[in-house]
């Protein structure tokens with residue numbers, strides 16, 4: 020078997036049983052790996068109606084066939100489970116080193132089932148796998164846990180949850196290498212519900228490659244394309260993702276004060292240019308990554324610096340809260356990493372709370388006269404993040420995410436979320452294709468299921484009219500399907516700024532010994548997308564939830580270059596369903612499922 | 619009168635964040651970037667007086683007397 024290690028590790032935390040199973044090579048190729056294969060393995064075993072926190076729920080950690088190879092960015096892994104935030108399929112992706120080392124330890128995937136009676140962690144290396152006690156680690160922050168486990172398991176890579184995951188916050192993340200996050204959809208809380216604190220991996224095994232010389236040649240070609248591309252060879256390495264702050268703001272789609280506005284006059288203070296000029300120490304790349312968008316920045320938390328904020332984090336702890344203080348953002352990012360909590364959902368929940376305060380739903384008395392949750396109050400950010408992560412006082416309500424918070428007050432419309440997952444840093448009123456992709460994303464509000472910002476704002480691979488509706492359903496489908504492919508290979512989505520479907524097919528072919536065309540891999544992406552949709556439908560997620568917050572559909576953008584626009588989802592959605600070959604209610608047709616090999 | 623030109627990322631190197639360019643009637647974006655030593659292929663996105671579009675087309679649009687431009691090299695993220 021080429022590309023894969025050929026082994027799946029199954030661990031039952033209720034019984035303590037540990038076993039290995041052979042990977043079905045044909046099944047693996049059909050779903051590629053990562054997000055695709057992880058979803059298939061998960062769906063074959065778990066009832067979609069399962070309570071995400073029940074022992075019957077499972078959680079799959081899976082790398083891709085290109086993870087651990089020399090391909091650029093081949094180090095990522097995916098966490099697949101049912102999301103406690105959305106009730107949808109959750110597949111949350113992370114970089115760093117852990118995904119590659121799972122492979123070096125000899126495994127393509129780990130399926131964790133059951134629930135331990137006391138806190139445990141799993142130690143994996145190529146010789147043995149153990150379930151070990153973690154009582155001494157429970158309650159500890161992410162970096163303290165990581166350091167303690169690295170001392171016990173020298174050379175191991177550590178994946179762990181923080182207090183937020185232990186306390187079942189619906190926005191808890193899974194962290195690896197301390198500052199890399201499988202951030203979205205609350206996957207950390209599923210680990211917490213199983214009393215599973217951490218998983219360590221180490222080893223030196225390597226997958227067998229079908230055509231090593233061919234892979235070497237195509238890897239070289241892809242690395243050259245990445246290096247010569249203006250984004251992956253210039254903008255991202257130099258400024259990180261934070262470079263988006265100014266360009267998104269200048270287009271008037273940079274949400275402020277919980278999406279009440281779209282232009283931040285103080286954006287420059289928290290921009291990528293400012294981060295680079297005043298705070299950057301060095302780049303912080305993931306495994307085998309020639310791009311290195313990750314930042315390592317100055318902070319009073321450590322003389323050596325700490326992991327720095329990404330674009331989404333900069334936005335959510337600044338413009339979305341009416342604040343323009345870079346040091347507050349760097350601090351907030353640090354505490355989210357330590358508590359193990361998704362920065363987007365954490366910040367967006369604070370933004371929703373601030374709007375609820377602005378409108379009189381949250382009162383000073385409810386906050387026990389604690390620090391006021393008010394737009395512009397920089398002191399409130401880290402203060403309430405800590406309470407959120409530890410579920411103290413009003414923080415317990417915040418820990419449930421913006422939708423449950425706003426719904427508690429009877430006004431869910433103030434949650435800027437789709438399928439209960441908070442929207443990222445782009446106002447869809449001025450980016451019509453992106454809004455369609457938000458509404459139809461299988462994991463709820465998300466930018467990395469189909470990044471239409473590329474053509475609609477950034478001019479990549481070509482500039483589209485961001486207000487135009489024609490053609491957007493086709494673009495959304497292609498971007499969603501290609502993203503599903505990349506997420507299944509084990510590579511980083513950012514490679515797609517330089518590479519196309521053909522390059523991914525080439526890398527897979529040389530690794531696996533397949534003979535796929537660009538169309539073949541896109542078809543696999545469409546298969547994965549439909550599989551996720553089927554899970555959601557069986558889980559009870561109605562197509563009625565393919566929508567956007569009412570504000571974005573009804574309230575005109577009040578200012579800037581997007582002034583006067585709303586999102587026109589009602590016009591786009593039927594065209595999108597048609598493009599996907601689904602019926603008019605948004606249900607995949609038998610004919611389409613048959614074509615995709617899903618019947 | 620002068621046109622305000624906002625520069626971003628590496629376009630700022632040796633030029634600064636905001637540059638003022640003297641206005642002449644009928645002036646287009648192409649005239650502005652010529653005066654700044656920036657070429658069209660280096661530009662990934664361009665906004666003229668609050669309107670964005672394909673770079674080549676936007677460079678031919680006449681700028682208002684008190685107008686502004688925002689010019690971006692290839693940048694991305696997510």
Ligand code: SF4
Nearest residue numbers: 305308310311312511
């Ligand atoms: S581009 Fe950034 S996120 Fe992607 S692998 Fe490289 S450093 Fe990690």
